Every structure is written in structure tokens, then in C-alpha cells.
Amino acid sequence: MGFTRRLILMARKHWGTLLIAIMGIIGTSLLNLVTPEIVRRLTASLGSGGQLTDQLLLTYVIVLTAAYLLRAICRFISMAISHVAAWRFVPDLTLTVYDKLQSLSLKYFQDKQTGELMSRMVNDTRQIELLVAHALPDLISNSLVVLSVAVMLFVINGKLALLTLIPVPFVVFVSTLFSKKVAPLFRINQQVLGELNGVLQDNLSGMREIQTFAQEQTEHEKMVKHCERYSKVNIHANYAAALYHPGVEFVTSLGTVIVVGFGGYMASRGTMEVADVVGFVMYLSLFYQPLAVLARLVEDVQTTYAGAVRVFDILDAQSDVTEGADAQELTQCEGRITFDHVSFCYEETEPVLQDISFEVQPGKMFAIVGPTGVGKTTILSLLERFYDPQSGRILLDGQDIRHLTLHSLRNQISMVLQDTFLFNGTIAENIAYGMPNASRDDIVEAATSANALSFILSMPAGFDTLVGERGVRLSGGQKQRIAIARAILRRTPILILDEATSAVDTETESEIQAAIDQLAGSRTILVIAHRLSTVMRADEILVLEDGRAVQRGTHEELLRQNGLYAKLCHIQQIGGDPQKS
């Protein structure tokens, strides 16, 4: 199986630890053979031709005690160390998956549910722990026991040994049948668990909406459906597994029947020693039990396989936005932005932006306006390379952004979005999110510029107040001001404000606006706002309609053109002099 090889290679770092665990497993397995051999010898010495001296008996007792002690030590080593290896490998894998997810473009996440992805990262990677700490040791130890016992059986009596092997092909047949019919059920299991987690995560995040719209009953019913499905597929898979295990057990027990029958027959005819029959029965209990375990391992490996496939699905995902091998670091950026005949669509059939061209000079304020859904935010997403345009080029300081490293490109841009996302931490940590080494003075200065200082200081713990998950303990306007402070603090050559002041009152907005006006000149500012009073001071305004650029100019020029912009201004009752608003 390709995935086994891949997993083994991925666990390269832990091979040493695994090797120690494997040595422990081998020791345990081989020491298991001591008991039947001692019992066989004891029986022989008790028989008619044998002589059990006290000295010999003492030797048996000492050998057995030593073997049990050593076995306990080996078992401890194998159990403890295989878990160490597994629990070092699983976080490694989870991290690899996480890093991969971080590297994927936003398009990948468009049709994925967060809960489902979390399920893959947590539950499916956990399956690999089962493989490393349980299935792998079982596989090695049981194969070894089966092999060594088989050798012992042939040494004792070749004919009887051959007879006892009769059930083996049946065990193999049943196991193969199992892996074909039952294992896929476990795969569905993992998938359904992922879906359940997806819905759960969605509902927990949207609890406020569920309660506001009194949808508790509907959501309850939705959950019932998912829970029932999860329960059904689990019952189905386990039912099939339950059928399989007794079946294997029955077939393997036939080996004991053969030994009792033929062994007893041969011993009664004097063609086989009684001690050998006893030894045979003892060895057989060691032979068929591991064989049954080996057969059952198919199930564990299949479950792991299901998990691993889902994990590898993520690891193999191709990002739409990739960095070329010769991508350059952008160190000194002036902030000149050029869109050169850019066209873009999310879905092939629906063009969003068509042939957009414009240039923003360093230090200028550029606004993009237009009706809702016309593609304004999409322009900003293209500049950040969350997506790549299907045609046309986007240049930063004259360099195609596809030839820059993503890290250095995004390091030039700070973005404030309408939906502010705050992390569950303090206000200071959230403001310093893009600048973890920022001093408290810098944070206070940025908060002052964003007109956030007074509300922060009125909070119980000031800058050290916890904002809660996604900033639930703050109002929309407060969150926006923290996001603005966060963007200002980064002091990047480009600042993007996408409806950044939509949640604050007009007085606060004009204060923030004044702060932003002060930043103008020192960095390029791109602004999107439905409230046109926010954008009328811009050096240039681009008006979009149906994904196309229909007008471009200053506020006064656009008013004079008497087109869409003038119409929008008229609706918002905005007049001609930007300084007066």
C-alpha cells in the first residue's frame, strides 16, 4: 500500500524510538515460547522414560521466573515506547496538516466546513496513533509468534503440524473478505463523523443566529439526522465486524480439534509422545490466537487507512496560489499599485471583474465604490493574492506580484475588513497581532490614532482586557477600531480599509477619518466604503458597475460627469465640497 510507505517515511524522525519499541515487542514475543517448552519438558520428565530431579525442577522454576520477569520488562518497553513514538508522530502530523492548510489559497476553504477540517486534523490523525502504538506492535509480535510457533510445531511433529495448518487458508480467506466488505464501512464512518463535526461547529458559531431566529427546533432536527446517521453507520460497521470475529475464532478453533483428535490418536497408538501432544496443545494456543489477532488487525489498519486517506487528501491538495521557485523578496516597497487589464471569476460561468485597469501612486488615497456585490472586495483579495486573476497582471512597484514571495507581498499590506476577526486574547495582543514585538507605547499610539484609546482605558483591565472568542465582549465599532489600530501599528506601505468604519457612529467615523487623513501621504491607502462621505477626500475614485470600471476621477470630476457616482451621491445627499463634509 502506497500510504504505508508514505507513513513510514513521514515517521522518519521517530524511527529510533520505534526501533526500541520493536525490540521490546520481539523480546515479549519470543519469551512467550518459553512456557510451552518448559511444560513440554516437564511432562516428558514426568512420563515413563523421564526422570525429574529436584535440580531439574529448580532449573525450570528459575528459567520460567526469569522469562516472565524479562517478558514484563520487554512488554513495558514496547508499550511505553510505542506510545511515545506515536504521540510524538501524531502532533507532528497534525502540525504538517495545519501548515499545509495555512499554505492553501482561500479557494480551497470555499467549499469546506471548518468542523470537517478539524475532524480530519484531530480525529483522523489520531487514527495514526492507533496504527503506531497498537496495530504495528500487534502486527510484529503476532507475526513473530505465529512464525516461531510454526517452527516449533514442525520440530515436534511435522505431520501433525501440517494438519493443524488446514484452517489457515480459511482464516486468510475470511480476512480478505472482511477487508473488502467491512473496511469501507469504517471509511464511511470517518467521513460521517467529519460531517457531524462540520454541522456542530457551524451551529456553535451561529448560536446567536439560531436563538435570534428561534430555529432551535429546526437545528435540533438537523442534528438528530446527523447523529442518527453517525450511529447507523457505526452500528452497521460494528455489526459486520462482530460477524467476522466469531467466524475467525471458529475456524481457528478447528486447529485445536485436529490436535486433540489426531494427537490423541497417535499418542494412544504410541506413535507420538504424550509430552509432545501436551506441548502441541500449549503451542497451538499461542498459534491461533495471534493468527486471529492478525486477522483482526486488518480492521484496525483499514480504519487507519480511512483516516490517513482523509489526511493525505489535505496534504495533496494543490494551492491555486503558488509561489514560483524564483519568487523574489520585496524589501523596499513604495506602494505603487497597478492593475493591468485584470479579469477574474470565482466560478467559471460567472465573471466578477472584467478588464480592470488602474494605477495608484505611492502615498495616494484611492477609493473603490459601486453597488453591492460589484467586485470591490475581490479587487483587494487579488492584490493580497488570496486568488490569482484569470487574465491580466497586478503589479506592485512595477513587479508582477506573482513573482514575489507571498510573505513579502503580504508584509507590505495591512487590511481592515468590515467583519473584524479578533483572536481570543487581550486588546493589546490583538492590536499587536501583526507586530508581536511592538512596545506598549507603540500599541497605545496606534490605539490613539484609531480613536480607540478612550474606550480601551474605560475597560476594567484597559489594554489587558480579554476580548473573548472572536471579540464577543466588544461592540462592532470597538472591534473595528482595534482592527484599525492593528493595521496602523504595522506601518506597512499599503493600508486597505474595506468598510472599515461601517460599524461606528458618524462622529467616531470622522475622528478616525481624520487619523487616516494624517496617514495619507506616508502610505498608499485603498478605501472601500458605501458611505461616500468616507471616500470623497480620496485622490482618485474608481466606480465599478457589473464588474467593470465605469468611471474614474476625483469626487468633483465624477460629480460633473453626472454618471453612476453622481447618482449614488444624490441618494446619499452628498454635495460637491469634500472639505465641508
Ligand SMILES: Nc1ncnc2c1ncn2[C@@H]1O[C@H](COP(=O)(O)OP(=O)(O)OP(=O)(O)O)[C@@H](O)[C@H]1O
Ligand atoms: N469566495 C467567493 N466565491 C464565490 N463567489 C464569490 C466569493 N466572494 C465573492 N463572490 C461573489 O463575487 C461577487 C463580488 O463580490 P465582492 O465581495 O467582491 O463584492 P463587493 O463589491 O465587495 O460587495 P459589497 O459591497 O457587498 O461588500 C459577488 O457576486 C459575490 O457573490
